[in-house]
Amino acid sequence: MHEMSIALSIIDAVAAKAEEEHAKKVNGIELEVGKLAGVEVGSLKFCFSAAAKGTIAEGAALDIREIQPVGVCSECGRRFSMNFYYSTCDSCGSFKTDLVSGRELLIKSIILEE
């Protein structure tokens, strides 16, 4: 259940930003989560609502955008959509492919109540 640690990290980061902006409350948090980031979106939402209780982010809506993973073939240079940590190149069939996106875990923006 590392989603609880992730939720607490989100709250820490968001609370620091909200304080910097002299906000009263955080109403919303926009996140980008790669489909291969190793984070269960359902668990994260569940943990977040529990972890946010009593903090400036209590009740904040989580707006999570999932990022489709993209791989690049190191043989032919093709960029293609990946659904798992490894995949053969859909053009040349090489196994030498690398994931270049899809592991994001980013706080994009927050919505603050003044």
Added chain:
Amino acid sequence: MCNTCGCSSSDGAVIYKPGDASYHVHVDNDEHGHHHEHDSHAHEHTHGRQVVVEQDVLLRNNLLAERNRGYFEAKNVLAINFLSSPGSGKTSLLEKIIPLIKTDYPVSVIEGDQQTTRDAERIQALGVPVLQVNTGTGCHLDALMINRAVREMELADSSLLCIENVGNLVCPALFDLGEAMKVVVISVTEGEDKPLKYPTMFLEADVCILNKTDLLPYVSFDAAKCRENAMQVNRRLEWFDLSAATGEGIDVWIEWLKSKLKKD
């Protein structure tokens, strides 16, 4: 309340020293501690001023991990994060390799478990400095726990630091500790499809050790298939077959490890 010192710290990790019942350090995760009762404010729509953040969720952990990494580099300490499911033989592997390394290089160990100092006691019996981090309910070590533990130790220059993570093939993969490399251990009593079932860990690892090879004649484990599965997930993995129990294959791994310990 902490049941060792009676302080108000109730959750969060605690560092222990085997054989010293009075010693313990709380790894403070303070900012989250305040739970006040509020009416819940559920909103259908989100109102307010939008502020761009663009920050990695694990930024704080990652920054601290880089501080640890800088410290290790400055002291020429090779820090290795050992990861596996519970029971793959991480502690047994350490018990086997430490006596063979410590004649040439100082070795220290940080043990991570949810509870007990059992692993630290096993390592202490080898006569090397060891601290135990008990994560409580936590499922992984993080950079703060390592930072705190390292401050309690006197790491020797040009030494090996073995960090044995909490036995868990999922969560520890996400948390950088500042180590130079991650070593994942699997054993032949597990399934050869483990690298496919827990790919994040194998993707993050630099080295994979297949342990308990002495049991291969007694189990239906396909070692070649397991390696193939792991290589599919991460083709850069360095691979070692060995048995921590019998010592078979240990010399190859020790030789490799010593080559990494030599200053470049």
